[in-house]
Amino acid sequence: MSDILLAVRDLKVHFPVRSAGWRGAHCHLKALDGVSFDVRAGESLGVVGESGCGKSTLARALLQLIPPTAGQVLWLGEDIAGLGDRAMRPRRRGLQIVFQDPLASLDPRMTVGDIIGEPLRVFQPELKPDQIRHRVETLMGTVGLLPHMINRYPHEFSGGQCQRIGIARAIVLQPKLVVCDEPVSALDVSIQAQIINLLMALQRQMGLALIFISHDLSIVRHLSHRVMVLYLGRVMELGHRDGLYRNPLHPYTRALLSAVPIPDPDLERARQRVTLTGDLPSPLAPPTGCVFRTRCPMADRRCEEHTPLLEPAGPGRQVACHHWRRNADT
Amino acid sequence: MAARIMIAFAARRCLSALPTLLIVITLAFFMMRLAPGGPFDQERALPPEIERNVLAAYNLDQPLWRQYLDYLADLTRGDFGPSFKYRDFTVAELIANGFPASLQIGGLAMLCAIVFGVGLGTVAALHQNSPLDYTVMTFAMTGIAVPNFVMAPLLTLLFGVYLSLLPVAGWGDGAWANKLLPVIALALPQVAYIARLTRGSMIEVLNSNYIRTARAKGLREGLVVTRHAVKGALLPVVSYLGPATAAVATGSVVIETIFDIPGTGRYFVEGALNRDYPLVMGVVVFYAAMIIALNLAVDLLYGLMDPKLRRP
Numbered sequence: 287m288s289d290i291l292l293a294v295r296d297l298k299v300h301f302p303v304r305s306a307g308w309r310g311a312h313c314h315l316k317a318l319d320g321v322s323f324d325v326r327a328g329e330s331l332g333v334v335g336e337s338g339c340g341k342s343t344l345a346r347a348l349l350q351l352i353p354p355t356a357g358q359v360l361w362l363g364e365d366i367a368g369l370g371d372r373a374m375r376p377r378r379r380g381l382q383i384v385f386q387d388p389l390a391s392l393d394p395r396m397t398v399g400d401i402i403g404e405p406l407r408v409f410q411p412e413l414k415p416d417q418i419r420h421r422v423e424t425l426m427g428t429v430g431l432l433p434h435m436i437n438r439y440p441h442e443f444s445g446g447q448c449q450r451i452g453i454a455r456a457i458v459l460q461p462k463l464v465v466c467d468e469p470v471s472a473l474d475v476s477i478q479a480q481i482i483n484l485l486m487a488l489q490r491q492m493g494l495a496l497i498f499i500s501h502d503l504s505i506v507r508h509l510s511h512r513v514m515v516l517y518l519g520r521v522m523e524l525g526h527r528d529g530l531y532r533n534p535l536h537p538y539t540r541a542l543l544s545a546v547p548i549p550d551p552d553l554e555r556a557r558q559r560v561t562l563t564g565d566l567p568s569p570l571a572p573p574t575g576c577v578f579r580t581r582c583p584m585a586d587r588r589c590e591e592h593t594p595l596l597e598p599a600g601p602g603r604q605v606a607c608h609h610w611r612r613n614a615d616t
Numbered sequence: 617m618a619a620r621i622m623i624a625f626a627a628r629r630c631l632s633a634l635p636t637l638l639i640v641i642t643l644a645f646f647m648m649r650l651a652p653g654g655p656f657d658q659e660r661a662l663p664p665e666i667e668r669n670v671l672a673a674y675n676l677d678q679p680l681w682r683q684y685l686d687y688l689a690d691l692t693r694g695d696f697g698p699s700f701k702y703r704d705f706t707v708a709e710l711i712a713n714g715f716p717a718s719l720q721i722g723g724l725a726m727l728c729a730i731v732f733g734v735g736l737g738t739v740a741a742l743h744q745n746s747p748l749d750y751t752v753m754t755f756a757m758t759g760i761a762v763p764n765f766v767m768a769p770l771l772t773l774l775f776g777v778y779l780s781l782l783p784v785a786g787w788g789d790g791a792w793a794n795k796l797l798p799v800i801a802l803a804l805p806q807v808a809y810i811a812r813l814t815r816g817s818m819i820e821v822l823n824s825n826y827i828r829t830a831r832a833k834g835l836r837e838g839l840v841v842t843r844h845a846v847k848g849a850l851l852p853v854v855s856y857l858g859p860a861t862a863a864v865a866t867g868s869v870v871i872e873t874i875f876d877i878p879g880t881g882r883y884f885v886e887g888a889l890n891r892d893y894p895l896v897m898g899v900v901v902f903y904a905a906m907i908i909a910l911n912l913a914v915d916l917l918y919g920l921m922d923p924k925l926r927r928p
Binding site: 349351371372374375376377378379382383385387390391392393394395396404408409439441452 | 824825826828829830831832833834835836837839844847848921922923924
């Protein structure tokens with residue numbers, strides 16, 4: 287289980303932006319600024335953070351749907367960062383993605399059978415049409431769709447069903463890693479649970495590794511082995527789920543976790559909350575030093591002057607904070 | 617099941633076309649009569665009794681409403697009446713005579729418009745904001761901005777007179793050289809318009825989520841464009857084909873006159889100038905019916921291309 291599928295090293299994605307007005311000054315939006323982590327075969331890594339922290343950019347940069355500005359994406363030991371469409375094509379068999387908006391991500395003019403079967407036709411041209419059809423129908427059964435719906439179009443399905451189609455499409459070639467970019471944020475809570483359980487079941491059956499991107503901490507806790515916390519395109523904290531949820535070391539993680547409501551009115555009333563003040567700083571002009579210092583209750587001069595590096599803090603644990611020791615075991 | 621819905625839709629549309637046609641006929645009939653002069657006005661006035669006889673022979677001495685009702689009655693029997701000017705021909709014969717040339721010019725122009733319009737638009741969209749894109753779009757703006765009665769003489773002047781490559785006018789029994797300039801002049805605005813339309817919708821489709829999905833599947837870029845993008849991007853183009861046909865039909869009236877092509881359009885212009893009432897009416901009815909039919913065909917095609925419209 288410890289073989290590393292994906293190793294990301296100092297990944298940066300900067301978008302050139304022009305400020306308002308005709309001939310505005312050029313500057314860079316640092317959507318991801320030096321992100322490093324590993325994903326092992328069969329494990330699931332949860333990625334959490336506020337809107338605009340770079341979660342979706344990370345998903346797309348991993349799959350080279352956006353070219354990274356710098357850094358390495360080592361897929362099975364080979365750097366795929368910046369590979370062109372042509373070079374990426376064979377590697378997409380093993381590295382797939384489930385998108386956020388279930389309906390819009392499916393071609394409205396294709397039947398479900400064609401959508402799910404298309405990767406098979408492209409990567410296994412030796413398959414005959416009825417073999418493909420058979421594989422697609424089996425897979426539809428696996429993801430909880432009725433196989434006789436194979437000739438329907440995406441708009442005839444509900445959001446949850448569309449996401450099942452999206453998942454079937456992603457796993458049809460039996461990939462090793464599936465990046466799930468907020469796969470349930472567009473769905474009802476009851477449907478969310480179904481999709482999450484489907485993903486977990488598939489993970490067990492197929493030995494899939496998942497990168498699960500979400501802003502919902504409860505869901506991430508439910509299905510992740512390890513959790514990574516992003517803020518303004520940087521990793522704040524990374525660790526095993528239980529350790530991280532029980533004893534968050536980074537003040538940002540603490541604030542995030544304290545915002546999770548508890549489904550028990552008494553406990554909920556007694557809950558201590560670390561409220562963050564202020565807004566997310568503009569990623570166009572991030573704060574000097576630690577990017578979180580403008581909203582951090584523990585910030586001091588040091589945070590202003592020195593950027594904290596991601597440092598080991600216990601087994602499998604990494605934190606980017608000057609003051610994490612003050613949070614340990616409190 | 618889908619087929620039955622399609623047939624019902626087509627039948628409904630055919631029925632609703634009848635009032636449209638009636639309005640077109642009525643407007644054309646009375647506007648024609650509002651124009652001063654008559655079919656038998658000449659430099660020298662005819663003696664009154666002869667004029668009376670001539671008018672009576674063509675039922676032009678009847679009250680206007682009477683003539684209108686008679687015309688409608690004739691139409692329902694498929695009778696377009698005789699031409700006033702080309703004495704030995706009926707209007708139906710003249711239309712049948714001129715239509716092959718018009719159809720060739722118009723059909724070729726539409727074909728050019730679709731092939732080059734979609735092609736150029738796609739190329740421009742795939743190279744968005746590149747010099748290639750700007751070149752295509754500048755060409756398209758020119759094509760839309762310059763009216764065909766300006767473009768046609770310019771083309772004639774350049775290719776016919778200065779370069780002496782192509783005949784300046786005439787039909788030449790349908791020789792390719794004779795068709796080239798009229799087809800270009802007729803197609804150019806449509807090529808331009810369709811190119812702009814295709815570029816716009818193509819850019820939109822290429823940025824859509826399902827194209828990202830297609831790329832994530834690992835499809836070749838060519839397949840992404842042909843299998844996923846073009847189908848979606850063509851919908852606005854298909855729905856424009858109806859108006860495009862109408863524009864080509866209107867344009868052909870001018871183009872056929874400029875290039876002296878013996879088509880229906882030229883008969884229409886001559887008919888209008890000579891106050892040849894039945895000829896003008898015949899061409900109007902014929903073109904109106906054709907445009908309505910083509911619009912219906914476009915709607916059916918649209919239904920075939922967009923699964924969302926198939927099951928209401």
